[in-house]
Amino acid sequence: MESQSQQLNVTFLPHLTPGHMNPIVDTARLFAKHGVNVTIITTQANALTFKKAIDSDLLSGYSIRFCVIQFPSAQVGLPDGIENFKDGTSPQMMGKISLGISMIRDTIDLLFHDLQPDCIVSDIYYHWTVESAAKLGVPILYYYSSSYFSRCCYHFIMKHKPHENLVSDSEVFSIPGIPHNIEITSLQLDEWMRSRNKFLDYMDAIFESEKKSYGTLYNSFHELESDYEQLYKTTIGIKAWSVGPVSACVNKGHNEDLAVDSEMLNWLNTKPNDSVLYVSFGSLTRLSHAQIVEITHGLENSGHNFIWVVRKKDGDGDEDEDWFFQNFEERMKESQKGYIIWNWAPQLLILDHHATGGILTHCGWNSILESLNAGLPMITWPMFAEQFYNEKLLVDVLRVGVPVGSKVNKFWWSLGEDTLVRREEIAKAVILLMGSEEESIEIRSRAKTLGDAAKKSIKEGGSSCNNLMQLIDELKSYKLSRGLENTN
Numbered sequence: 001m002e003s004q005s006q007q008l009n010v011t012f013l014p015h016l017t018p019g020h021m022n023p024i025v026d027t028a029r030l031f032a033k034h035g036v037n038v039t040i041i042t043t044q045a046n047a048l049t050f051k052k053a054i055d056s057d058l059l060s061g062y063s064i065r066f067c068v069i070q071f072p073s074a075q076v077g078l079p080d081g082i083e084n085f086k087d088g089t090s091p092q093m094m095g096k097i098s099l100g101i102s103m104i105r106d107t108i109d110l111l112f113h114d115l116q117p118d119c120i121v122s123d124i125y126y127h128w129t130v131e132s133a134a135k136l137g138v139p140i141l142y143y144y145s146s147s148y149f150s151r152c153c154y155h156f157i158m159k160h161k162p163h164e165n166l167v168s169d170s171e172v173f174s175i176p177g178i179p180h181n182i183e184i185t186s187l188q189l190d191e192w193m194r195s196r197n198k199f200l201d202y203m204d205a206i207f208e209s210e211k212k213s214y215g216t217l218y219n220s221f222h223e224l225e226s227d228y229e230q231l232y233k234t235t236i237g238i239k240a241w242s243v244g245p246v247s248a249c250v251n252k253g254h255n256e257d258l259a260v261d262s263e264m265l266n267w268l269n270t271k272p273n274d275s276v277l278y279v280s281f282g283s284l285t286r287l288s289h290a291q292i293v294e295i296t297h298g299l300e301n302s303g304h305n306f307i308w309v310v311r312k313k314d315g316d317g318d319e320d321e322d323w324f325f326q327n328f329e330e331r332m333k334e335s336q337k338g339y340i341i342w343n344w345a346p347q348l349l350i351l352d353h354h355a356t357g358g359i360l361t362h363c364g365w366n367s368i369l370e371s372l373n374a375g376l377p378m379i380t381w382p383m384f385a386e387q388f389y390n391e392k393l394l395v396d397v398l399r400v401g402v403p404v405g406s407k408v409n410k411f412w413w414s415l416g417e418d419t420l421v422r423r424e425e426i427a428k429a430v431i432l433l434m435g436s437e438e439e440s441i442e443i444r445s446r447a448k449t450l451g452d453a454a455k456k457s458i459k460e461g462g463s464s465c466n467n468l469m470q471l472i473d474e475l476k477s478y479k480l481s482r483g484l485e486n487t488n
Contacts, residue, residue, distance in 0.1 A: 008118050008476055009037045011067075012143075013108065015123035016046055016101055017085035018283045019364050020145045023219040024123060025050050026246040027143065029057055032064035033250070034472055040064070041111055043071040043104075045083040053250075067115070069107050076100045086283040091411075112136060118479045121217060127209035139214035139478055141241075146365040148220060148228035148240075149397065150389035152178055155235055158207075163189060170407070177235075179227045180397050187408050188388040215239030217471075219246050219369060221457035221464045224450065225393065241467045242457075245369040249458045251348055264307070267339050268350070271305050274357030274444070277379070277434055278350050279308040282364045285383050286311065286412040289321045291420055296328045298426025299338060304434045305355075306338045309345040351376060357444070358433045360404070363387035368394065375451025377443045379429045381406050381421065400447040404429045 010031055014024040025040060032038040040047075040054075047066040057064050071083040076096040081087075088094040105128060112120065112132050122129040124142040133140035144151060156177035157163065163173060169186040192199035210216065220242045222229060233240055268276065279299070281287065287295070292310075299306050310325075332338035347367075350356055351374040359371045360379040368390060371378055380391040380401040388409055394401030404426060408419045432440055457464040 006476065006480075007035070007037050007063075008472065008479060009039070009115070010119045010121060010475070011112065011115050011117035012038065012040045013120065013122040013126055013129065014040065014042060014046075014143075015125045015145075016043065016083060016097070019366055020123050020125065020143075021046065021049075021084070022366055023145050023244070023246055024121070024143045025053075026250045027121070027217060027219065027243060029053065029062075029064060029250045030243065030246055030468065031472070032057055032062040034468065036063070036472060038062075038064040039067050039115055039117070041067045041069065041108060043083045044068050045071070045081045067111060069104055069111070072100050072103045075103065089286075108132075119214075119475050124206055124210060124216070127206045130209040130212045133214075134212075137482065139475065142210055142213045142216045144216050144218055146386050147368075147390055147393055148218060148225050148232045148242075149393040150365075150386035152228050152231050152235065153182070153389040153392075154203075154386070155207075157189065157193065158203075163193070169194070178231065182392045182396055184388065184392065185407070188382075190385060190409055211236065211238060213238065215241065218242045219244035219365065221245065221454060221462075222467075223453035223457060223463065224372070224398075241471045243464050243468045243471075245373045245454055245458065245464075247348070247366065247370055248373045248454065249464075261341070264339055264341060267336070268307070268353050268355045270336075271355035273354050275305050275434070276353075276355045277302075277304055277306040277358050277360060277430055278347075278356050278376075279306055279360040280345065280347065280367065281309075281362045281381070281383070282367060284412075285362050288420075289324075290417060292321075293324065294420055294423045295426060296325075297423035299430065300328075300331075301423060301427040302430035302434070304337075304430050306430075307341060307345075307350060307356075308338065309341045309343075312343055348374075360430070363390040363394070365390060369454070372400070372447065372450050373454040375448040377401065377433055377447040379404055379433050382409070384409055384411050398446065398450065400443055400450065402429045402433045402443065 012024055012028040014021040028038050028040050047068050054064055054066065073080055073082060076099045078096050078100065082097065085094060085097055088097050109132050117138060119138055120129060120133050120140045121143055122140060124144050130140055153175055156175055160176045162176055163186040166173060166186060172183045172185055175182045175184060186194055191197065192203060215238050218240055221244050222242055229240065229242060299308065329340050332340065348370060351359065351370055356376065358377050358379065360381060361367045361371065363380050363382040364387060368378070378394055378401045380394055381404045382388045382391045383406070391401065391403060395403050404421050406421055410419065433443065434440070456462045459465060
């Protein structure tokens with residue numbers, strides 16, 4: 001009985017999009033590995049994505065489970081099983097998914113009441129959970145699934161509004177209040193910041209509720225952005241714990257990669273060390289045919305080996321478009337210079353392969369951390385949201401990135417021809433990142449150093465490992481003192 005009453009029960013609430021969901025589920029698994037009794041609230045289709053990983057944790061004796069709720073697909077006019085932003089193929093669909101998420105709030109609130117957790121870990125996008133936790137009298141930790149750096153950039157731009165009163169959207173300004181001189185244009189800020197649309201109120205509510213939370217969890221590590229971790233704590237004025245890179249902690253065995261395409265592995269095995277560029281734009285980006293044409297020429301003209309993950313929807317078009325891509329794929333098979341993977345790739349396995357020497361990335365935080373953990377430098381091609389800040393962190397602060405010259409922050413459905421990144425720019429970036437010039441060697445060397453620091457941080461005695469242990473102890477003490485108050 002004693003140990004039962006001392007066991008910590010923590011409920012995790014991930015947001016329904018891969019960039020938010022993957023790190024929070026990995027963090028929940030990490031808590032379970034440290035003896036915490038973990039419940040993850042999500043919907044049926046999303047729970048299935050992690051079934052294999054959670055089953056393997058259960059077999060290892062960890063206390064972790066899903067609490068599955070019904071997603072209101074029919075009510076919002078969505079087909080069954082569409083319960084995640086990655087499945088949205090149009091702005092209308094994305095709107096319906098968003099509406100569905102807002103409709104499950106009451107169900108989640110009731111669940112919190114039934115589960116009576118000792119602590120709630122909620123994605124920061126569910127800003128209303130701060131009230132739910134207050135009603136239950138338990139601490140709430142918000143999960144911020146990007147960098148401290150990007151959070152600080154948001155804070156100081158929203159506070160000082162340096163982008164207002166500029167002559168044009170493409171005029172460069174410096175972000176005030178931060179330790180490095182970071183220059184950016186209005187076009188690279190989120191649309192809700194530029195046009196002050198209704199999403200701005202939502203973001204304001206998120207950042208307001210963050211201040212009322214017990215603290216925040218970051219999928220980052222001290223050695224990566226210590227200046228900004230410090231700045232965040234002093235500026236926002238709440239506690240924060242860096243517990244990353246979490247995917248490296250819990251997916252060491254790459255058990256999700258068992259069904260690996262052996263043809264791809266054979267192709268990789270024939271390539272020299274550090275000679276292959278891995279190209280991946282994440283799960284929410286969709287590329288136009290015109291952009292695909294520029295990428296194919298850019299990669300081919302660079303003369304370097306590459307593996308490119310293409311979503312079926314990227315390559316799918318009319319007959320001419322299909323023909324173009326098939327022709328390219330055949331040419332790559334003949335030359336053995338490139339390998340195309342459709343839809344899903346065993347990313348960790350590819351990043352850790354000795355032949356992989358770099359990655360072309362959309363600057364999503366999870367991809368960045370996985371690349372850094374593997375000690376790989378990056379070609380940066382941000383698309384939307386905070387990805388442009390992440391690019392600045394990689395290029396200007398850490399100096400492990402080569403920019404491709406992406407200029408406009410927009411979701412894929414509103415990108416026009418004016419935002420195309422040209423083949424010359426792509427080839428130039430690939431040649432610089434993968435080449436043998438002194439600058440290329442220095443970039444790679446810095447990435448390797450960060451890779452070593454990332455691996456060390458999650459081992460016993462490392463900064464992230466220590467932070468996690470300290471947080472769990474603190475939550476146990478909080479539970480104990482709360483129990484004593486209730487008995488008095």
